[in-house]
Every structure is written in C-alpha cells, then in structure tokens.
Amino acid sequence: MQAAVDGEMRLLDPEVRASPARVLELLDPDFTEIGASGRRWDVESILTVTSGGSVSPESRVKVSEMSGVVLAPGVVHLTYFADNQGRRAWRNSLWRLTETGWRMYFHQATLTR
Template identity: 75%
Template structure:
C-alpha cells in the first residue's frame, strides 16, 4: 500500500472511531460533521437510515463511557482515489456485529457515505 493510501485508510479509521466515541455520539453537530449529506445505512436491525434519522439513535445514551463499543479487526482499503472501505467487528452489550463502511473525501474532509451492520455470532458460539 502506498503512503498516500495508508494515510487515507488511517484517516477513515480515525473518523470511524470518532463516530463510535460516546462524546461525539452525544453531539448531533459532531455526528453530522462526519456523515456525508447523502449518507445511508442498513442497520443490523435491517432498518434503513439517513443522516437525519440516524441522529435519533446516536444521542440516545446507549453508547456511553460506562458501556463503550468494543472494536476489533478493523481494516481498510482504498477502492479509488478518495474512497475508502472499512470492515470490522463491534461488540456492545453482548451483541456482535460485522460492520462495513464507505468513506469519501470531500471538500470538508472524510465523511461516511454508507454503512452496513450485519449481526454476527459471538466468538466461541
């Protein structure tokens, strides 16, 4: 991977981890800074979300310093200039989810364009 691609992947990883931070999730303004205006998500529940509707759950307190999201196996690849695909697992309150995100570089920085969560078996099951 080139240095430029490594920097792009790291920028997307840093932004993804910010979105999982309880302090960021509690602030609609901070969440919107990281979501593309055309953002869509297919959640682990099967529900479709957009940038406006996702704000109803990001600040609901389900992710807190007392109940953080554990992230494992995060990796990324550059699909095209300015487009990064990330995959990883989250574990939160006994629920394991395989996650996939597309990040794109905009005039205002890296923003999440698409996200999907798929329920996964807890390791050892």
C-alpha cells in the same frame, strides 16, 4: 486510509455520538445505513436517535479486526468486528473525501454470534 479509520472510531465514541454537531461533521449529507436490525437509516434518523439521549457513556464499542482498502482516490472501504455490550456484528463502511474532509457515505452491520 488512516483518516477513515480515525473517523470511524470517533463515530463509535459515545461522547461524539451524543453530539449532533460532531456526528454531522463525520456523516456525508447523502449518508445511508442498513443497521443490524435491517432498518434503513439516513442522516436525519441517525441524529434523532443519537440526540435523544439514547447514547450511554458506558456503551463503549469494542473493535477488532479493523481493515481497510482504498477503492479509488478519495474512497475507502473499512471492515471490522464490533462488540457493543454483547451485541456482536460485522460492520463495513464506505468513506469518501469531500471538500470538508472525510465523511462516512455508507454503513452496514450484520449481527453474528
């Protein structure tokens, strides 16, 4: 479970998000996300946004209430609360162990007050 938590925290790091190669190391080729906006994302669309200079080093995400559950061997479900400069959301991710390491397979965010 710790490897999934570590990967999640790396993906929230602005320096990692600004590097397509580093993001690709953490996303499963079949990755999908349902963002807080309701938009559906895949690997290509995530890389387009993050490599377009939209990630600011000042946009550190504050994480709290991180918890995880092993759903099956090699599959971890993480949930946590994230505050990105006042944009607050409950987030959940599915991570799976692949031949190349732990990769995020699915992510969803739900905005909250």
